[in-house]
Amino acid sequence: MINNKQDLQDYARGAALLGAGGGGDPYIGRLLAEQAIDAYGAPTVIQADALDDDACIISVAMIGAPTVLMEKACSGDDLDHLLEAMARHLGKKVDALMPIEIGGVNSCLPLVAAARTGLPLVDCDGMGRAFPCLEMVTFNVYGCDVFPTVMVDEHGNEIVIRATDAPKTEKFARSVIGEMGLSAMISCYPLSGKQLKRWAVTGTMTLALELGRAIRLGRQSDNPVQSLLDALNSTHYYSPARLLQEGKVVDVERVTRDGFSFGTCRVESQTGNSAIDLSFQNEFLSATNDGGYVATVPDIIAVVDKDTAEPITAETLRYGQRVSVIATNIPPLMRTPEALAVFGPRCFGLDTGYQPHERTTDQLE
Incomplete structure (x- = not known):
């Protein structure tokens, strides 16, 4: 789906639009993804229907204040640490990755993780946009457990949160984010393939790519805002x-x-x-x-x-x-x-x- 730098630029631009102003700086996320793809090759993006019902899928994201994310991006090693820690606490092999939100840097970081690990990336997310809090995802709305929630920082520190519910998990995460420099890597809401097919907002990576492409093509006809509106109004x-x-x-x-x-x-x-x-x-x-x-x-x-x-x-x-x-x-x-x-x-x-x-x-x- 994302086969070259032009595709990646279009995707990051469309995801920034769907981020509703949030999700972190899309420029930084795109640069990180470009670097990872240059080093490891483009990740494989699959549709939700391709997953076995018992497949294990985890999310990859950054948590913190967007003003800090602009200056404190991930290193790659912290992503590797996050995925290893999540698999360890789940006690099973991870079969695929996904964005938890289709906005800003958090739409691109899963590309980095997928490129580094060779795991497929599912064309979906848990919001259809971006939200600021961990409980604000469709998975929580419809019954998926947020545990385990794993946070890591660039110094190798690792936190595992087991709370009574998602809002309490959010509060615990925010209480430690300061000690992690106001931004950290996070994974939560591990899903089975069956759960993902029921509760994820599917196809949003493709839609982000199409919206970003519509903006670029609209610039060529000197009417990019109308081109974007037309593209949005053609989606389901x-x-x-x-x-x-x-x-x-x-x-x-x-x-x-x-x-x-x-x-x-x-x-x-x-x-x-x-x-x-x-x-x-x-x-x-x-x-x-x-x-x-x-x-x-x-x-x-x-x-x-x-x-x-x-x-x-x-x-x-x-x-x-x-x-x-x-x-x-x-x-x-x-x-x-x-x-x-x-x-x-x-x-x-x-x-x-x-x-x-x-x-x-x-x-x-």
């Missing part, structure tokens, strides 16, 4: 997608605490007669217009460069950027009552229930 997961605002970033506030990057951003139209206010916790959580919600998590809210449609992560937002703000749908298994109880707006402290973005069109008029 992310349609409908629409433009919420086009304009200039006029204000950004950001703070890193508890292992997260929190903040707000205002995007004002060029004429100054309309504005969108965004909130984020690693990922964009909400978009409001005159105080009314026009999009909320778990729908994807993404910010892209107005001229190139290059996705802009929350930690790289800057005053003066000319941007387009986009909202998209998310996969159906992420809009169920069970899913919204785990990663709906109130789970992030927002004072609203879920607001599907396609139902709020009149609030932008």
Whole structure:
């Protein structure tokens, strides 16, 4: 699926878009994947249906504050340590790897691990986007155990967490992340092939590649944002997608605490007669217009460069950027009552229930 550097660039760009502003810097993830593929060859990407029901699949990711991930990437040895530790605690051979989220650096790190080990990589993830907390995955929503959760750092330190549930695991992980330099490698939610086929968001690596390719091709016709919207609206997961605002970033506030990057951003139209206010916790959580919600998590809210449609992560937002703000749908298994109880707006402290973005069109008029 990803056979050359052009494919990898397209994939990383599309995954950054699906990351909803989070998941870590996609540029760093792409460079790590390029290096691994040059050294070991491109990994084999397989579809979920190709897995035996009793196959063992584990996730590979980084955990921590995105502002730190920009400066403290993985070495490769820490990935090897992570996979060895996970197999040891499971007491079985690992048959395949997967991304836990299809966003930013965490969409590319599994490519690095798969290239280094020769294990196949499954075309899927557990979110269809990126989320900031360990419990916010479809596997947790529908009954998969988060244990064992293994964390390692670049110094060879290893932590295994066995907690009562996924939210408590998240709290323990955040409590030790500071001692690991605010970023670490993590694996959790080991799945059987049968579980993955039922609960994973399948095909998202392919979709990320297609979206990144649509942006690149759109630049050739000088209309990359519309090309991206057309591509999103042709998918079975992310349609409908629409433009919420086009304009200039006029204000950004950001703070890193508890292992997260929190903040707000205002995007004002060029004429100054309309504005969108965004909130984020690693990922964009909400978009409001005159105080009314026009999009909320778990729908994807993404910010892209107005001229190139290059996705802009929350930690790289800057005053003066000319941007387009986009909202998209998310996969159906992420809009169920069970899913919204785990990663709906109130789970992030927002004072609203879920607001599907396609139902709020009149609030932008």
